[in-house]
Amino acid sequence: MGNSLMNYLNSRLKEAKTHEYDNMSEAGPVITISREVGCNGLVLARLIAERLNKKHPxxxxxVLSKEIFYESARELDLDPEMVRRTFKKTDRYVFEEILKAFSEKRYKSxxxxxxxxxxxxxxxxxxxHCIIVGRASHIIASDIKNALHIRLTAPLGYRINTxxxxxxxxxxxxxxxxxxVEKERAAFRKTLRESSLREEFFDLTINRGSFTNEQAVNLVEFAVEEKGILHKFSHKMAFH
Structure with missing residues (x-):
């Protein structure tokens, strides 16, 4: 991963941690994308970001995905792969045995x-102002009002070819x-859902086999406008 992206991510986190959100209506805007394997979620996310940045300069x-593990690993002083593996396993005893292989100083439960x-x-x-692909972000951010939660699906044949x-x-x-990968993602979502006690829900489900990239971006842009997740922030900007 490029240093520029990690530096950007670190600066965003530092800035965010300085703000307090007593009123969650001030949080966001954020777009989350949950997807079946083979739906090219990252490709679509980057196209959506490009469209939004062009329309709202x-x-x-x-777009964030694997960067989540890198930043989490940095804060924990662990290998990013170790963080990723934690959410792929289903046996908690296996978790602990793997993690205990580290020295006491770096051991994390x-x-x-x-x-x-x-x-x-x-x-x-x-x-x-980020699009989070996967990482159970639709569960973690389910109470954020200014959010659009998207689910990407596609016929198995489409996904196999992809x-x-x-x-x-x-x-x-x-x-x-x-x-x-589907089993790993299911284990990840289960782990987060059990710990947060939030249900899964989506605002928009798109069949990637039925729409081109451009058409899918158009659908997302329409949903962003109709749900109004940018209105509060656009209104604020007009007074600066």
Whole structure:
């Protein structure tokens, strides 16, 4: 990951932590994207950010996904891969055995890792002007009013072809990849949902097999306008 992106992420987090949000109506705006494997969620997220930045040049929308693990790992002084693995496992005893392999100084419990990742996601969501892809962000940010929660789906054939192309895999390998990653994502969402006690819900579900990238971006832009997640912030900006 480029240093510029990490520096940006760190500065955003520091700025966000200096603000107090007694009224959650001031939080955001944020867009979360949950997706089935093979829906090219990151591709769509970047196109949405590009459209929003072009239409609202005073704002600066960013796309975040794996960066969440990097920032969480930095705060925990752990390897990002160790943080990621915590949410892929289902056996808590396995969690603890893996983590105990670290020296006492760097040992972090599963609960601490989960809490840190949640805090990073939530801080970024509250700070706003970001599109968070995955990381159960739709659960963590479910109480933020100025948010649009999107779910991307697609027929299995579409998703297999996407994975075959993106990852240079044959059909059987692509199917195995989809099954593996879907299980990991389900475990991640379950872990966050159990710890936050929030339900999953979405404002908009898009079938990636039915719409081109441009059409999908148009749908998201329409939803952003109709839900009005930018209105409060546009109104504020007009007085500066």
């Amino acid at each position: 005073k704002d600066s929308w960013s 599963e609960e601490t890792i989960i809490k840190t990742v949640k805090e990073v996601v939530r801080t970024l969501a509250i700070d706003g 994975i075959m192309t993106n990852n240079k895999l044959n059909r059987n390998e692509a199917i195995a990849f989809i099954e593996k």
